[in-house]
Amino acid sequence: MIERAGRLAIGDPMPDLELPDLGGRALRIGDFRGRPLLIFMWASW
Amino acid sequence: MAEDLTGPERPAVFARGLDFPTVVDRQNALGRLLDFDVVPNGVLLDAEGRIAFMHVGGFDLRRDDVRARVEGLLDELAERAPPGSAPDLPQRAPALETLLAEVAARPDDADLWSALAEAQAGAGDDAAAVAAYERALALDRDLWTAHFGQGTALARLGRGDEAVAAWKRALALDPANFVVRKQIWAHRHPDRFWPEIDFGWQREEMTRERAGASDLPPVPG
Numbered sequence: 001m002i003e004r005a006g007r008l009a010i011g012d013p014m015p016d017l018e019l020p021d022l023g024g025r026a027l028r029i030g031d032f033r034g035r036p037l038l039i040f041m042w043a044s045w
Numbered sequence: 046m047a048e049d050l051t052g053p054e055r056p057a058v059f060a061r062g063l064d065f066p067t068v069v070d071r072q073n074a075l076g077r078l079l080d081f082d083v084v085p086n087g088v089l090l091d092a093e094g095r096i097a098f099m100h101v102g103g104f105d106l107r108r109d110d111v112r113a114r115v116e117g118l119l120d121e122l123a124e125r126a127p128p129g130s131a132p133d134l135p136q137r138a139p140a141l142e143t144l145l146a147e148v149a150a151r152p153d154d155a156d157l158w159s160a161l162a163e164a165q166a167g168a169g170d171d172a173a174a175v176a177a178y179e180r181a182l183a184l185d186r187d188l189w190t191a192h193f194g195q196g197t198a199l200a201r202l203g204r205g206d207e208a209v210a211a212w213k214r215a216l217a218l219d220p221a222n223f224v225v226r227k228q229i230w231a232h233r234h235p236d237r238f239w240p241e242i243d244f245g246w247q248r249e250e251m252t253r254e255r256a257g258a259s260d261l262p263p264v265p266g
Contacts, residue, residue: 008079008096009096010096011095012095013094013096014096015078017070017075017078021066022056024053033092036091036097036122037089038088039089039090041047041048041084042047042048042085043056043224044047044055044056044059044242045228045230
């Protein structure tokens with residue numbers, strides 16, 4: 001397991017990215033404020 | 046969050062039946078914010094949107110140790126979640142109109158042109174994005190984000206050969222970046238990625254590229 005901090009570090013606030021869901025509806029990270037959020041990054045390749 | 050540069054069609058198939066939202070990060074925005082060059086990764090935010098945990102590469106919740114760690118952290122974070130509303134998160138990027146005004150005022154700023162291109166691509170105007178990335182690269186030929194983003198915009202415009210050429214320039218600047226390398230593979234060998242991912246082929250290709258037996262920059266190490 002590798003744990004590291006990139007441009008953002010542990011403890012930094014995550015910028016409020018807005019990205020489309022699979023149907024094209026925009027979701028923001030800020031939509032999930034108020035509870036912990038696990039982001040899983042993957043790809044189909 | 047699917048790091049598929051060419052859109053939602055393929056991740057939609059793999060995400061069927063999931064009971065949590067899936068978004069598509071075509072610009073690799075999160076990858077650049079967190080400086081990762083591989084997937085799969087996991088990032089855990091606390092209730093205020095602060096990064097509590099990052100696991101870069103090989104993040105697999107089917108592994109007992111990984112799942113236990115994440116579940117433990119989630120329990121900890123849930124216990125210390127403050128009541129009431131959380132503060133606003135910082136905005137990630139200025140609006141397109143702001144960037145247009147800024148490049149007009151500072152046309153020699155390569156990063157600004159690249160940020161404008163990213164915003165244009167995010168708004169669906171890939172043709173404008175390609176041109177703005179070109180302006181950025183005319184000012185700074187080593188601007189990795191511009192090569193990468195230009196390749197992605199070109200791919201969405203159906204200009205595959207040009208897209209691969211741009212991604213190859215990005216890869217030459219960062220040969221360890223597997224987000225770019227594997228995107229080139231997927232573009233050149235769609236049959237190895239669709240409808241099933243051929244991981245055996247990927248291992249063989251990695252061996253070839255480590256040995257320098259490819260037109261792509263050799264895999265480091």
